[in-house]
Amino acid sequence: MEALLRWAAELGVCDSPLGTSTSSCLGRSLVIADFSDAGGRGLAAARDLRRGELVLRVPRAALFTSDRVMADDPQVASCVVSHLPRLSSVQTLIICLLTEVGRGRNSNWYLYLSQLPTYYTILATFNDFETEALQVDDAIWVAQKALRGIRSDWEEATPLMKRLGLKPKLLMFKSWLWAFATVSSRTLHIAWDGAGCLCPIGDLFNYAAPDDDNSLADEDTGDMMHQKTNKMLDETTFDHSSERLTDGGYEDVNGYCLYARKSYRKGEQVLLAYGTYTNLELLEHYGFLLGENPNEKIYIPLDLDLCTIGTWPRDSLYILPNGHPSFALLCALRLWTTPTNHRKTFGHQIYSGSLLSIENELEIMKWLVKKCEETLQQLPTTIEFDEKLLIFLCKLRNSTSCRIDVDQSIFQQEFAVFLRFHGFKLDCSIHSKLPVRLLRSLERWELAVQWRCIYKRTLTKCTAYCKSLVRELSLQQNQQ
Ligand SMILES: C[S@@+](CC[C@H](N)C(=O)[O-])C[C@H]1O[C@@H](n2cnc3c(N)ncnc32)[C@H](O)[C@@H]1O
Numbered sequence: 318m319e320a321l322l323r324w325a326a327e328l329g330v331c332d333s334p335l336g337t338s339t340s341s342c343l344g345r346s347l348v349i350a351d352f353s354d355a356g357g358r359g360l361a362a363a364r365d366l367r368r369g370e371l372v373l374r375v376p377r378a379a380l381f382t383s384d385r386v387m388a389d390d391p392q393v394a395s396c397v398v399s400h401l402p403r404l405s406s407v408q409t410l411i412i413c414l415l416t417e418v419g420r421g422r423n424s425n426w427y428l429y430l431s432q433l434p435t436y437y438t439i440l441a442t443f444n445d446f447e448t449e450a451l452q453v454d455d456a457i458w459v460a461q462k463a464l465r466g467i468r469s470d471w472e473e474a475t476p477l478m479k480r481l482g483l484k485p486k487l488l489m490f491k492s493w494l495w496a497f498a499t500v501s502s503r504t505l506h507i508a509w510d511g512a513g514c515l516c517p518i519g520d521l522f523n524y525a526a527p528d529d530d531n532s533l534a535d536e537d538t539g540d541m542m543h544q545k546t547n548k549m550l551d552e553t554t555f556d557h558s559s560e561r562l563t564d565g566g567y568e569d570v571n572g573y574c575l576y577a578r579k580s581y582r583k584g585e586q587v588l589l590a591y592g593t594y595t596n597l598e599l600l601e602h603y604g605f606l607l608g609e610n611p612n613e614k615i616y617i618p619l620d621l622d623l624c625t626i627g628t629w630p631r632d633s634l635y636i637l638p639n640g641h642p643s644f645a646l647l648c649a650l651r652l653w654t655t656p657t658n659h660r661k662t663f664g665h666q667i668y669s670g671s672l673l674s675i676e677n678e679l680e681i682m683k684w685l686v687k688k689c690e691e692t693l694q695q696l697p698t699t700i701e702f703d704e705k706l707l708i709f710l711c712k713l714r715n716s717t718s719c720r721i722d723v724d725q726s727i728f729q730q731e732f733a734v735f736l737r738f739h740g741f742k743l744d745c746s747i748h749s750k751l752p753v754r755l756l757r758s759l760e761r762w763e764l765a766v767q768w769r770c771i772y773k774r775t776l777t778k779c780t781a782y783c784k785s786l787v788r789e790l791s792l793q794q795n796q797q
Contacts, residue, residue: 318349321428325518328379329572332363334371342518346372349521352586356523356605359588362581369576372587373519373565376572381426381515382507386413389425393481400477406512408474410504411496414515415478415487418496429517437498438604438761440597441467446738447758450765452696453772455616456597463601467497502603507567516573524603525588526611564589596768606768613638615775617692623653627668640778642685644670650681675797679790682783689776689783700773703766706731710763714756735762 319341326342333345343349343363350361366372383406387394393416397409404412417424424430436442440460443451448460471493478488486492503520504513565575581587595614596606607613614635624631626649633645642650651667652660654677663673672678693699698706709728726732736742739755751759 318432321432321517322349324428325375325379328517329376330374330379330518332373334374346370347587350584350586352523355586355588358521359523359586360521362577362583362585362587364583366577366581366587368578368580371574372577373575374571374573375516375519375575378572379517380507380573381414381417381429381517382510383409383413383512384510386417390416396477396480402473404474404477405470406510407497407500408470410500410510410512410515411470411493412474412478412481414496414499415483415492416481418492419483419487429515433499433503436757437495437502438600438757438764439463439498439501440601440604442494442498442604443761443765444738444758446735447761447765450762450769452698452769454618456768456772459597459601467494470497498604505567505573507573514567514573519573519575522575522589523586524591524599524605526607527590527593528611596771600764600768604764606764606771608767608771610638610771613771613775614643615772615779617688617776623649626653636689636775636779638775638778640775640780640782642779647681650684651677654680654684675790675794679787679794682786682790685783686780686787689780693773693776693780696769696773700770700777703770703773707763707766707770710759710766713751714759714763716750735759 322341322343323339326339330342331338332343332347335345338344343360346363346366347360348363350359351357352359352361360373383397387397393413397404397412414430417426418430421427440448441463443460443464448457451457451460468490471490474493475488499515500512503515505516505519507514564578565573568574575589577587578590591603593612594602594610595612596610599606599610614632614637616632616635619631619634624634629645629649633643634649635643635646637643648667648670651673652664655663655667655673666673706728709726713732735758736755739758741752741755750756
């Protein structure tokens with residue numbers, strides 16, 4: 318890591334506006350530290366930091382982009398340009414990344430590349446067992462769709478990678494998936510390439526969900542970390558005072574600049590808001606989720622006529638983390654439960670978000686209770702089971718022998734299915750720790766169980782919330 322910090326410093330990466338040092342690019346505002354409960358390796362404040370301070374500057378020369386790799390290697394450039402069908406910007410960046418990985422120590426990026434994670438836990442890396450563990454059809458579908466998309470991108474790009482003479486190992490789908498996950502979870506937004514850029518040192522910031530205090534910043538930095546964004550960071554929204562509201566972006570003269578989004582005490586982890594993501598989106602693009610995610614949205618199965626009844630898009634019809642139905646879901650339900658011949662009359666009231674009548678509201682709340690309860694009942698396990706399973710999985714991952722934990726466990730059967738899936742016999746591992754392959758699978762299994770637990774907890778909260786409203790409304794009705 319010291320070699321990487323020195324290399325980055327030589328390229329002008331710097332954590333202080335006061336200037337560069339040649340021995341390390343960090344130490345004045347930031348230091349690398351381990352945060353086992355919030356992202357692992359990350360960046361900590363090297364001193365007290367004020368909100369809005371510039372904490373890291375990465376010049377363009379240090380950014381890993383497709384155009385940079387192609388400028389350095391005309392063969393890659395001509396192959397990419399001549400390849401038909403045209404490659405997407407993400408496919409191109411992945412090919413550039415794999416090309417540089419293939420060069421090994423001869424790559425200009427070797428020090429950076431050798432510090433990248435060796436494996437990822439994004440949804441597309443989930444095997445069938447782990448995907449099934451999500452239990453909710455929508456989530457399973459998202460995982461399968463992500464994998465299909467990545468596989469088809471790989472198939473399309475393989476002839477070109479062969480022409481480039483990539484080693485057989487780098488031509489494998491496993492390598493493509495690794496490179497895709499690297500791009501998905503580590504790129505920062507740049508205006509001139511939809512795939513974004515890999516930003517040495519800048520990609521060591523872990524994530525915190527944007528909060529209310531930084532709501533303005535959210536607009537500016539939405540999806541900054543991810544290639545999905547096409548929105549340019551508008552220079553005019555930057556406030557160069559200490560009250561700067563953004564996390565950062567690419568600035569023409571200075572390169573990639575990252576600013577403290579709040580004040581930090583020395584030693585505290587400095588976090589970046591990559592964008593607003595639900596937990597499923599975090600899992601899909603970054604391979605982790607948050608126990609408390611203010612941007613979480615829980616979708617329940619809804620009849621088609623309810624989804625299409627008004628002008629509310631399907632993705633606005635969800636349950637919030639506190640269990641309340643979203644504004645659009647509430648409005649859609651009010652319209653849906655209004656007799657067809659009255660919908661026109663009440664349309665204005667409904668769209669403005671007003672309650673129609675106690676009877677109508679009672680009907681909606683009872684419907685929601687029933688829907689949430691039915692949804693929960695249809696899932697194969699309860700929250701109580703999942704919560705215990707999580708404890709078991711965590712223990713198993715951290716124990717030196719799986720025998721002791723499993724023997725008296727009610728999860729023996731679940732674990733046996735897991736081992737069978739991997740073609741692994743428990744007897745073989747009596748006193749030994751599970752092999753790395755299985756430990757990684759356990760980690761993804763745990764993520765899937767965590768996700769479904771949050772899903773179920775939110776539905777339970779929604780049930781409780783709606784029941785309390787039913788009680789309240791019934792009282793009001795009786796008083797009338
Ligand atoms: C841009 S990298 C951050 C640096 C990364 N921890 C490293 O060691 O290279 C993003 C990845 O860090 C991890 N991560 C970031 N924020 C996290 C958080 N709040 N909780 C758990 N994992 C997080 C996820 O694996 C994510 O894909």
